[in-house]
Structure formats: structure tokens, C-alpha cells
Amino acid sequence: MNLMFSNGPSLPNRLALGLFLSIALILFDHKLDGFGTTRVYLNSLVSPLQYLANLPGQLLNASASRFVSHERLFDDNAKLTHDAMVMNGQLQRLTFLQEENDRLRSLLNSPVQHNTRKVVAELMAVDNNPYSHQIVINKGAINGVYEGQPVLDAKGIVGQIMQVSSTNSRVLLIADVTHAIPVRVARNNVRLIVSGSGSLDELLIQHVAHSSDLKIGDILLSSGLGNVFPEGYPVATITSIIRDESRPFSQVRAKPIAQLDRLKYLLLLWSERTSEDKQAVKEIISK
Structure with missing residues (x-):
């Protein structure tokens, strides 16, 4: 079976032709901005693929952030619970000391003679x-x-x-x-x-x-x-x-x-x- 282009230019010639066309297109786009509109359309076509490519990374970052937030919330909750228990204990002790102080004041202010030890x-x-x-x-x-x-x-x-x-x-x-x-x-x-x-x-x-x-x-x-x-x-x-x-x-x-x-x-x-x-x-x- 005869292949198409089987009798075409040799590979070195094809490479040289490709390089020449690439340089020409680059100069044409750089000097005359001939592909500006085409680039916009191509970017628009390719952008969904970019979003899809970035989606796994964004999901992973969101999950990690949520996990860190939950961990921080658990830590903050545990710290606040501990602080609340400590404060309640101090409040109870303060109430006890206040009652003791009131009892002692009441005792010392009892109707005793002032010149009595x-x-x-x-x-x-x-x-x-x-x-x-x-x-x-x-x-x-x-x-x-x-x-x-x-x-x-x-x-x-x-x-x-x-x-x-x-x-x-x-x-x-x-x-x-x-x-x-x-x-x-x-x-x-x-x-x-x-x-x-x-x-x-x-x-x-x-x-x-x-x-x-x-x-x-x-x-x-x-x-x-x-x-x-x-x-x-x-x-x-x-x-x-x-x-x-x-x-x-x-x-x-x-x-x-x-x-x-x-x-x-x-x-x-x-x-x-x-x-x-x-x-x-x-x-x-x-x-």
C-alpha cells in the first residue's frame, strides 16, 4: 500500500521548513499582532480545562483548611472549657472566702465589751x-x-x-x-x-x-x-x-x-x- 507523502521532502528539509514557518509566525504575531483575536478565542476554549485541572488542588486545600479550622475550634473549645472550669473554681473559692470573711466580721462585731480581750x-x-x-x-x-x-x-x-x-x-x-x-x-x-x-x-x-x-x-x-x-x-x-x-x-x-x-x-x-x-x-x- 502506497503511503501518502511517502515521496515528500526528507526529514531535515521538513525540520528546516517547520522552523522557518514557526519563526515567521512568531515575527508576524510579535510585530503585527496578527493572532491577538485568535489567542483570545483559544484562551476562552482552554480556560474550562484549566479550571478542571485546578479543581482537585482547590478541593484539597479547602478540605485541609476546613480540617485545620475544626481542629482549631476543638482546641479553642477545650481551652475555653478549661478556663471556664478554672474561673468557676476560683469564683467558688472567692465566694467561700467572702462568706468566711463575713462570718469573722460578724463574730468580731458581736456584742462584747470593748475592754475585754x-x-x-x-x-x-x-x-x-x-x-x-x-x-x-x-x-x-x-x-x-x-x-x-x-x-x-x-x-x-x-x-x-x-x-x-x-x-x-x-x-x-x-x-x-x-x-x-x-x-x-x-x-x-x-x-x-x-x-x-x-x-x-x-x-x-x-x-x-x-x-x-x-x-x-x-x-x-x-x-x-x-x-x-x-x-x-x-x-x-x-x-x-x-x-x-x-x-x-x-x-x-x-x-x-x-x-x-x-x-x-x-x-x-x-x-x-x-x-x-x-x-x-x-x-x-x-x-
């Missing part, structure tokens, strides 16, 4: 014996604590020191059945004896005559008798009065003003007599 103590332990109401505080002999010393909270009288160690002391609460405190009614100065009932929210007032001028809601203050508790500190509020003529005395109950079931900080008082005695001892020693 006072020291703030903290609760260490509570006696587990259901028949005894005693607590342990973190002040002892090295702080000058002595047996029989009055103990208060921000509301009123809590009890008295019954046992002193070097660094801690045991307090007998006014609710204990073995404790009694002389009081007077703030309204009319009627003198009474308040005893513990064994319950933290109830006190007993014994040997009250039926004719005694007592009313529910009367405030009972320490009378100062017995030289243990200074005069004028809140002790209890009368909550119940039963006058049964078949019995020799009225049955009177009261509620402690001090919050015996939620003690945290306590106030130790030094009586004026104790301070005077210590001063006298110092003067004798100095002589």
Missing part, C-alpha cells in the same frame, strides 16, 4: 456521744485559754471551756444536760436558770413560778451571776410556756440564740477579773 478560735471536732454535747477548738493553754472560760459565736453564748490542753480545748455547750447558766429576761430582768435539754435546738427553764412574768419571745441574757459568763450576752429565746396548776412549776422551754448545730468560728472571752488577776500576779512577780 477576745480571740477567735476554730472548730476542730465534734463529740460523737449522743448524750453529750461537746466540741474541740484549736486554742489551748499556749493561747491563755483557761477552764470555765466563756465561749461565744456571732449570735450569742455557746458554752464554756471544760478541759484545756496545750494546743486545743474542749468546750461544753449550753445544750448539754449537765450545763446550766443563770440568765435574766431582757424585758423585765426576771432572773432564771437555763439548763441543757440534750437537744441542740432546745433549752429548759426549771423552777419557774406560775406567777412569773414571762412571755413567748422574751430574750434571755446572761445575768453575770456565778462569775463565769459576763453579763448581758444573748443566751436563748423563750418558745413555750405551759402553766399547769396541777404542777408546782411552769414548764418553760427556750431556743438557743447561738447556732449550735453549725458552729465554725468561735470567740473566746477573757473576763475583766481574770485580766486583773494576771496583772496582779505580774506585779507581785516584778516586786
